[in-house]
Amino acid sequence: MSEEQYLAAYDPRAYPAVAVTVDVVTLTIREGALHLLLVRRAEQPYADFWALPGGFVRPAEDLDAAAGRELAEETGLGGEDLHRVHLEQLASYGTPGRDPRMRVVSIAYLAFAPDLPEPSAGTDAGEAEWLPLAALPSRRLAFDHERIVADGLERARAKLEYTPLATRFLGEEFTIADLRAVYETVWGHPLHAGNFHRKVLSVPGLVESTGATTEHGGPRGGPRARLYRAGDARLLHPALLRPATEETAR
């Protein structure tokens, strides 16, 4: 039987159903540390395991919409706040057996969120938490979600280099030091304050001045800092390169 005949005879409806889900890797910065949104599973399989928020894509629902809905359900965010969250497709995972019940292909999304209230508050969702990423290695997640989180983290670190998405972790207005803290937290690497300052202001469209300053100086002294908001660039030229860490590449 040729491939052509095989395909012609192939009726997908004759096969066991394939389920399509979305799972969202949601990152935020709380108390100077990168956090990941997790929910506790109530049912089998992987009951009581922590997992990425996600679920089945509904009929006539776009993939992006499904990811946004899952995110809104777990974070309790409404339309306006949700609009400030960056959401992008990450990758798809469909290894047979990744869900023991049936064939499940999951479209993973990556979200960058500003500091949000505790997720369970005012939400219908079950148990949910912001987990510091430092605590992740000692925790086993459901399904292949550890792999998905690792992919999301690597994507996030890379994206800070050539996009202004670091601002999505902050509020409407922020100082250069706030922005630097985001980079240091996500990259896990201290940056030179003076050089970072000049670099940020030199990249077109990264930030724009509001004209205002903070009300007070820092908690341990220092002058008031000028306030900025996100600029209109969607890609950064030139990019903010992260300090050479290791030769991961070879």
Place this chain on the structure above:
Amino acid sequence: MSEEQYLAAYDPRAYPAVAVTVDVVTLTIREGALHLLLVRRAEQPYADFWALPGGFVRPAEDLDAAAGRELAEETGLGGEDLHRVHLEQLASYGTPGRDPRMRVVSIAYLAFAPDLPEPSAGTDAGEAEWLPLAALPSRRLAFDHERIVADGLERARAKLEYTPLATRFLGEEFTIADLRAVYETVWGHPLHAGNFHRKVLSVPGLVESTGATTEHGGPRGGPRARLYRAGDARLLHPALLRPATEETAR
């Protein structure tokens, strides 16, 4: 009904089946121009339209394997040759209605192939062709495949900057001028021969010398060129930045 209850009551098997397919954007360079592998559809919908090679993911078949299988079927490549083709996941497309028959979520892949023989030769596949990308704007593709191709092209251009994947368009051994032609073709931009030469040799792991040279000089004169093969780097530090084209970013 709360979201929690909704999800608990949600049985995906009770809904109309969702089909999962893979589609492959396969790029190669023929006669100095970038080409895209297309197949002509034999059946409805979009009968007689050209489309990306692809098809349903089979039960117990990994997504990557499905993409490799579809690629092999259309190109007629065997194991060893296929091994030289770079294949990576591109993105997933699941907008409702993109396939008029039923809900279809397609996982798109991107492939970089060396110059291959005509696709139809020795293959069970139906009509297939390498289409010069310059001819693409005048051709309507099936489904949302034009969008997928556009996304694949942008990914390909970006990947040449920070990966050594340009070598995947070439044979086992190649000259620096061959490599430069790949960059110029994919980016659609002439590069300075002397500076490119030095830059390529200065990036660790991009190419390594074979010690040999070409048998003859160029067709219009010039000395014999040294031959190189792909190096062991997987990411390039520093990257080969493409010349600033437009401010697409803003």
Place this chain on the structure above:
DNA sequence: GGAATAGTGTCTATGAGACATTATCTT
């Protein structure tokens, strides 16, 4: 010989990074 190309040398502008300095604010 003339033309084209491979490979290298040189110069300049630009940016990253190390370090220093000044002004401003908190304790």
Place this chain on the structure above:
DNA sequence: AAGATAATGTCTCATAGACACTATTCC
């Protein structure tokens, strides 16, 4: 007053890009 921080200045080094030049090969 002392310490911390925002913001800017200065210096050095590495790199990109423009341009020049030599050697080699084809016609």
